[in-house]
Every structure is written in structure tokens, then in C-alpha cells.
Amino acid sequence: MPFWVLSLIFWLHMLATVTWIGSLAATSFLILPAAKKTLKPADQLAFLSALQRRLEPIAWFCLALLLVTGMFQLSVNPHYDGFLSTSSQWSLAILGKHLLVMGMVIVSAVQTWEILPAIRQTLLRLEKGQGDEEGFESLRKKETRLLRLNFILGVLILAATALARAS
DSSP: OOHHHHHHHHHHHHHHHHHHHHHHHHIIIIIHHHHHHHSOHHHHHHHHHHHHHHHHHHHHHHHHHHHHHHHHHHHHOTTOOOTTOOSSHHHHHHHHHHHHHHHHHHHHHHIIIIIHHHHHHHHHHHHTTOOOHHHHHHHHHHHHHHHHHHHHHHHHHHHHHHHHHHO
């Protein structure tokens, strides 16, 4: 593979990583706490719904880009000797990284197909005057926990990457 192609693949992989994990960090530790302090409960849900609609396509695109670029990186790495290999520190770190990525995918799927639809339904009920504060608070807490869990998984993925690079 030409040097410039491999460089582009590494760059795209890092760009997708920074975009995904950076958006998780910004949302978890900056945006949601500020929204909680400044917005009314119904406005918080509306804001969260709008934010998720904007971020989800970016996150799923980043995931797809990470998968494609990661496969290319594996194919040219001299340490790679199979997906489930545990023959070296490098392969153990990469296996751990892949397991953590699968965890992020699961958490993201729950957010996309469970939490966000529930938020939208709650917003509709609130607009009709049928919403309840407990339901709102429960959804807000679930979303915050899942965002933070995904952020922690992302940080662990970076740690596994560092371990692989050091070995």
C-alpha cells in the first residue's frame, strides 16, 4: 500500500476517533450540565432530542469510518495474526479494543433506538399536557449515564490503542 494512502487511512481513523469521543466528552461534561442548569425540563428534552438528532448520524458515520480504516490498518500491521488472536501483547490489546468498540456500538444502539424514541414520545406528551416529571427525569438520567458510559469506553479504547502501540 502506498505511504500516502496508509497515512490518509491513519489520519481518517484518528479524525473519526477524535470526533466521536470529543462529541461524547463535550455533550456529557459541558452541554448537558449547562442545559440542566439553564433550561426548563421540557426544554431540556427538546434540546436533548435536537442534539441527538444532529450527533447520531455523525457518530454512526464515525463508527463506519473507524471500522473501514481499522480493517486497512490491521491488514498492513505485521503483528496481526487473526481477529481473535491472543498470541502477543499487541493482539491482546487489539482484541480488548475490539470488545470495547462492540460495547460502544451496543450503548449507541440503545441510545438511538430506545432512549431517543422515548424522549420524542415524552416530548409529545408534554406538548399535550400529559407528561410527567418523573418520566422526564428518568430519561434524562439514562441518557446521561449512557453518554458517560460511552465516553469511558472511548477512553478505554484509547488506552488499549496505546498499549498496542507500545508493545
